[in-house]
Amino acid sequence: MATLVSTTDLVKEFPLHGSLFDVFSARRKRVHAVDRVSFSIAEGEVLGLAGESGSGKSTTGRLLLRLIEPTSGAVEYRGRNVTSFSARELERLREKVQIVFQDPNSSLSPRMSVGQAITHPLQIHGIGTTVERKERVLDLMEKVGLSPAEFLYRKYPHQLSGGQSQRVVLARALVTQPDFLVADEPIAMADVSVRALILQLMRQLKRDMGLTYLFITHDLATAKYLCDRIAVMYLGRIVELASRDTLFSRPHHPYTKALLAAVPVPDPKARRDKNLPKGEIPSAINPPSGCHFHPRCPYAVARCREARPPLREIAPGQFSACILD
Amino acid sequence: MPQLEKTILEVQDLSIAYPITIGVVRAVEGVSFTLDDGEALGLVGESGCGKSTLGLSILKLHRPPGRVTGGKILYRGTDILSMSDRALLKMRGQNISMIFQNPLTSLNPLFTVEKHFLETIHFHDASMPRERARAAVGKMLETLGIEKKRLKEYPHQLSGGMRQRIMIGLALIMNPDIIIADEPTTSLDVIVEAGFTDLLMSLRSIYKLSIILITHNLGLVAEIADRIAVMYAGRLMEVATTEEIFAHPLHPYTQGLIACVPNILVDQKELVTMPGSPPDLVDRPAGCPFAPRCPQVIPICRQKTPALIQHAPSHSAACWLYRQKEG
Numbered sequence: 235m236a237t238l239v240s241t242t243d244l245v246k247e248f249p250l251h252g253s254l255f256d257v258f259s260a261r262r263k264r265v266h267a268v269d270r271v272s273f274s275i276a277e278g279e280v281l282g283l284a285g286e287s288g289s290g291k292s293t294t295g296r297l298l299l300r301l302i303e304p305t306s307g308a309v310e311y312r313g314r315n316v317t318s319f320s321a322r323e324l325e326r327l328r329e330k331v332q333i334v335f336q337d338p339n340s341s342l343s344p345r346m347s348v349g350q351a352i353t354h355p356l357q358i359h360g361i362g363t364t365v366e367r368k369e370r371v372l373d374l375m376e377k378v379g380l381s382p383a384e385f386l387y388r389k390y391p392h393q394l395s396g397g398q399s400q401r402v403v404l405a406r407a408l409v410t411q412p413d414f415l416v417a418d419e420p421i422a423m424a425d426v427s428v429r430a431l432i433l434q435l436m437r438q439l440k441r442d443m444g445l446t447y448l449f450i451t452h453d454l455a456t457a458k459y460l461c462d463r464i465a466v467m468y469l470g471r472i473v474e475l476a477s478r479d480t481l482f483s484r485p486h487h488p489y490t491k492a493l494l495a496a497v498p499v500p501d502p503k504a505r506r507d508k509n510l511p512k513g514e515i516p517s518a519i520n521p522p523s524g525c526h527f528h529p530r531c532p533y534a535v536a537r538c539r540e541a542r543p544p545l546r547e548i549a550p551g552q553f554s555a556c557i558l559d
Numbered sequence: 560m561p562q563l564e565k566t567i568l569e570v571q572d573l574s575i576a577y578p579i580t581i582g583v584v585r586a587v588e589g590v591s592f593t594l595d596d597g598e599a600l601g602l603v604g605e606s607g608c609g610k611s612t613l614g615l616s617i618l619k620l621h622r623p624p625g626r627v628t629g630g631k632i633l634y635r636g637t638d639i640l641s642m643s644d645r646a647l648l649k650m651r652g653q654n655i656s657m658i659f660q661n662p663l664t665s666l667n668p669l670f671t672v673e674k675h676f677l678e679t680i681h682f683h684d685a686s687m688p689r690e691r692a693r694a695a696v697g698k699m700l701e702t703l704g705i706e707k708k709r710l711k712e713y714p715h716q717l718s719g720g721m722r723q724r725i726m727i728g729l730a731l732i733m734n735p736d737i738i739i740a741d742e743p744t745t746s747l748d749v750i751v752e753a754g755f756t757d758l759l760m761s762l763r764s765i766y767k768l769s770i771i772l773i774t775h776n777l778g779l780v781a782e783i784a785d786r787i788a789v790m791y792a793g794r795l796m797e798v799a800t801t802e803e804i805f806a807h808p809l810h811p812y813t814q815g816l817i818a819c820v821p822n823i824l825v826d827q828k829e830l831v832t833m834p835g836s837p838p839d840l841v842d843r844p845a846g847c848p849f850a851p852r853c854p855q856v857i858p859i860c861r862q863k864t865p866a867l868i869q870h871a872p873s874h875s876a877a878c879w880l881y882r883q884k885e886g
Contacts, residue, residue: 286748286749286750286751287748317699343872360628395836396606397836425605425606425775426777426819426820427605427816427832427833428836429819430819430821430830430831430833431833431834433821433830434829434830434832449645452748452749453820453822454823455821455823456780457832458821459821459827478777482823484712492750493750494823496750496752497749497823498752498756498779498782499781499782499822499824500777500778500781500805500820500822501781501822501824502781502801502802502806503780503802503805504824508753508757510750510753510754510757511750514719514720514721514750515748
């Protein structure tokens with residue numbers, strides 16, 4: 235299948251505001267949020283971006299839409315380099331490329347009714363007449379389970395349940411009929427029963443509307459349910475990238491293994507031995523040399539400290555940034 | 560029922576309500592359960608089901624305007640709700656302790672780790688010599704696996720996992736029998752969460768603790784709890800051993816809750832979903848609170864509220880489906 239979105243050596247560094255002296259010096263500290271990340275997403279695919287807080291997964295998602303500017307590297311959408319787009323081209327791109335954030339309540343304006351919020355993108359992009367817009371919005375609201383649509387159209391965010399708010403955010407992202415959606419932890423704030431409903435809805439919308447997703451999550455169990463392929467990030471780098479089945483049955487990178495072992499399983503009979511890595515994720519300001527994971531890795535050897543291990547194909551379709559076999 | 564010696568905490572028919580302008584929010588309604596000495600009980604439910612209010616009320620810390628409208632909370636036979644303020648201050652920390660979700664809001668940003676510990680000790684035992692207090696702190700740090708140099712650090716210098724370790728250390732420093740942990744790992748990453756779970760389990764055996772774990776995370780309770788109580792709209796829907804509840808959930812709400820959680824070890828083609836949302840706690844409909852969402856609803860469910868009835872040894876459920884079968 236054709237590649238829809240891809241990144242090449244994407245880098246994002248955030249300068250830190252230290253003392254005034256530091257601002258002018260070359261020693262200015264930086265947070266290495268995303269460190270040479272490359273991947274591609276095929277049309278109709280769901281790529282999962284998994285990792286702990288601070289791994290750079292959300293920053294990567296924002297870079298894809300150019301909500302923030304990359305320090306270096308390229309993002310391509312349908313073969314065109316998004317990083318060199320003009321403001322006008324960018325505006326047109328955002329009709330086709332959309333994002334949904336974690337907290338629906340902070341993504342919705344309390345002063346806009348559900349109808350206004352979902353219609354807004356159509357106004358921005360000048361799509362349809364007033365009558366057509368309303369028809370399209372009501373139709374989409376039914377599709378995402380905001381029913382009865384006519385009734386909810388007039389409601390304000392504070393009158394909605396958590397599940398309904400997340401549906402409004404989804405509908406707003408999908409109203410311009412995009413083909414690519416970045417979903418940044420869309421269910422992290424939701425209750426257990428709401429999570430299942432939103433996941434199921436996202437799967438159904440993908441089928442019905444021919445969508446492609448980048449699904450950002452810290453929860454590997456949800457990634458397993460929704461994603462075709464999964465990239466695991468650690469301190470700004472992809473450490474493993476593989477198909478869903480391969481990643482869960484034959485994880486290669488020690489970090490992936492640790493992450494999988496740590497996931498609590500809702501089954502008391504499945505209590506497993508957890509060989510947990512030592513300590514916590516280090517600071518991205520001054521990350522460890524070589525493989526970022528080496529200080530915590532149970533298999534680390536001297537070589538791991540020296541150079542960044544390349545992401546290499548260790549089996550067909552499975553890429554791992556670990557020098558060990 | 561005669562009070563068994565092994566029961567350390569007993570909640571009897573507890574109801575808590577919050578009067579607000581438009582009515583009364585019945586956050587907890589007629590909840591009864593027991594906690595055995597050394598047992599870990601998981602209190603599971605979704606947001607707004609009353610599990611945190613229930614947890615706080617055990618320390619009589621439920622926030623105003625919330626008030627207990629009925630029932631008792633017996634700690635070793637003494638009703639906590641009728642204790643004097645002075646007795647409560649002593650009880651909190653020495654008998655029953657609590658860990659909250661967000662350690663950063665529970666720690667004082669102006670206190671070092673050491674000051675947090677020493678203050679706690681001196682609050683409960685002003686006469687303890689400083690040297691003995693320091694020794695106790697040192698020993699606790701060792702148990703928690705924290706380096707001594709951390710004593711001089713402030714909360715902002717610690718990672719999330721480290722802060723949560725300090726929190727549990729503070730909760731345990733006065734040697735309580737019961738720990739109430741309210742979503743203790745929600746702000747932690749999975750690997751840190753797993754480390755915290757391991758620590759909690761080892762502390763449990765070292766200190767012979769009884770634990771009440773309040774959480775929405777079914778994976779976490781499956782790993783920690785011996786018994787699970789499922790809460791919905793302020794009521795207990797089902798109480799059973801952890802094995803029982805996962806293997807043979809009786810209540811349709813429990814069944815739905817378990818089925819809708821993605822499990823990393825299982826290949827799920829479709830998740831089971833529960834449409835609808837919990838009822839308004841101000842205008843409680845008559846009958847079982849889950850009836851409007853229940854796939855197995857029968858007429859009586861909408862008329863009368865089912866009581867929590869024992870259906871098998873250590874397995875109770877509040878559901879008309881099972882009452883009917885028994886006639």
